[in-house]
Amino acid sequence: MIGALFYLRLTSLLNLVAHRIGRLRQPKYLVGAAVAVAYFYFVLVRGPVRAAGIPAVAGGRQIGFALICAFLCLLGLVRIAYAWIFPPEKPGLRFSEAEIAFLFPAPVTRKTLIHYRLLSSQIAILFTSVLMAFVFNRFGYLGGYRSLRAIGWWVILSTYDLHLNGTNLTLCTLRERSRHFLLWRLGVVTAIAVYVVAVFRSAIGLVEGLLSGPISAQAGSERFIEQVVDSPSLHWLTLPFRIIFGPYAASGLGEFAAAMVPALLLLALHYYWVSSTEARFEEGSIALAEKRAAIRAAVQRGEIPSIGNSKPRARSGPFPLPPKGLPEMAFLWKNLLSIRSSLLNRRVILLVVVLMVSLFMGPLLSLRTETIGTEAFRKIVAVLCGMFAAYTMLVGPQLARQDLRSDLPNADILKTYPMQGWRLALGELLAPTVILTAVLWFMLLVCAAAVDTGEGGWLTGGVRVTVVVCLALAAPLVCLIQLIVPNWIMMLMPGWYQASRSRVGGIETFGQSLMFGIIQLLFALAVIVPAAGAACLIIFSSQWLIGPGPAVALAAAVVLPVLAGEAAFGLWWLGERFEKFDLSTESR
């Protein structure tokens, strides 16, 4: 039976590869693939490492491995602890909906299904291992052979995958058979916590001891790390992880071969654990598949999937919507309503409040006492706000997708509405524009409060108010233009856009996403830089005559209509395009 399942997996993989290669005949995929290959080649393959067997950089290797291993161990421990602390209501193994439909009713034993699951994981693990070997070998100080590093990664990822599957199956068995499920979980979580504390205490004790002792500068950090890692207490405490990471950290063939023996033994023990479990995982797997399908659907709709309960909840509208009035407001109302409740939950509100308080504390304190500390704090706040505002302008349109992008599946219905295209486009773009503008205004206010006016400087209160008002007026226009860009891209190349939203797109869709990001950035520069340049030119040339405040107002009076004109043209074009848009043919 496993032969049939192997055939299914292998045939699916071969067909997938053939399909991916076949679709490269379409320019949208060919260009995307070319961009992605170029990216991987120049960023990952070339990089600092150019050939196999590069010698390690003295002193750096030990630290590099220690850091990577410590980080990955911590990550793995957190994931395993999470599985025990927050187990799903029905733990299970990961199968796709199609696999469940075909394999679960088929005359196949549970053990065979488990083996199929493990086999399926191996394809992703092999691919990831090769990728990781390239990614991490960029850092020249690691040295070594890429092929050995790839095998090392395979050992790490396979053991982790087996351990996670074993955990899920054990949780499944315990939930079903044990009356003390909670006690079991408490016990395991406590054991993990005790282990982590023991490792940290040992490490901290050793570090403190070594730092207080005579450490020669020549011995350096490499010797220091060696002393910490090889100490008796940590040696035994971290032994399982050292075994798993042994082949990856090996510097030569001999060391690698020696490290592989215990690593494969540990892997075999994990395999025995998983394959000998008699857990009834079917219900859990079905629930998991449904959840993943919902997440995938949310991603394809352009939404941020929620981690917990993925079901949306009914909520009252953001404002009353009378039946008469501008139809654009109906779209604003609808799209604001569609913002996930998870974005407005108590934790997020608390985070925003803490951020606001901490941001305003500096400026408020500075009103009472002018000290070096508060001065520095105010500068940091101003810089951070400026950076966050720039980030909001550039990346915000990719995140705030409550517009035509999320309504793409409803395009047929939208087109039957008695509205001109540009009005529909405006309505759809209002919600993300409002959201991004609100963020920008908030940052602008904080920045204005944090910036020091200086005694006798040109930035008087009046000038500051003028600048803030002008920037506040420009913010919604800039946001609107920035939001028009991704919607334009979607209208111009719906097939590309649709493909880039897919989670199973492949290397070419990665390239497409990369291209979209670059286009967005270039467009932002093309729109904002000339406008900002023109504004600066007007301000500097006229402020000698009329003063800085009026000069800023004059620059805004010139630049804002230009931005408004650009936004109006963008909306008109988007609307025209939407009226002629047919997703069923253009996304082929």
Add this chain to the structure above:
Amino acid sequence: MVLPRGRDARTVPPMIEVEALTKRYGTFTAVRNLSFTVRPGEVLGLVGPNGAGKTSTLRCLAGIIPSSEGKVRIAGHDLSVDPVAAKRSLAFFPDEPRLFEYLTVRQHLNFVARIYGVANYEDLAVPLLEELELAEKADVLPGELSRGMKQKLVIACGLLHSPRVMFFDEPLTGLDPLGIRRMKDSIVRRARDGAAIVLSSHLLHLLQEVCTNVLILKKGDKVADGTMAEVAAQFSNGEANVSLEEIFIRATGGSET
């Protein structure tokens, strides 16, 4: 069941006028030189094998996709010249219910009312929801509705602005037997009230029951067009009581495309 039609029905100006409609996708022609009219009170059954061009025709008529050539007039408004006025008069009911995931049943109606400017929508919504058995689900999201219920919500949204022209694409998909009966009655009632209806379906018995006219398409070409009796006469070969299914098979040559 065939709708009773007044003797002067053909003198009433048509609500839907299609003149030499052609729809091409690249080099492929989905609909070729199609002309027909639908008057108030008429229910036109659009039939044809898979790939005959039915959905493309309906989508062109509803203004979802532009036609490559030809003219479409809805309630006297040229769809390409004044699409907003034309769309005010029509409603399109797709085969797959497309709804906004985060809007409840009531909020859907509120949204649609604003789009079409239906001032008294609350007065209309209550009986509409009751007629479609959605009153108890008014504050529920689409995700919690069955497929049939979703279909009913689409219908409620489409009927809210009292359209004079309606396009149904496989309207019975997902409905239970009682829902099917009610849907058929609803279509007939709307036609009697003066609506012009185009109905695309593979369920030929449905078309035979509710349609006054039939239009048969094959590979994008019109094979037959007229009242049920006229089309029956065209393909009956002198036989009496020929069913629409038999007419369909004879008209399309019994092949898929």
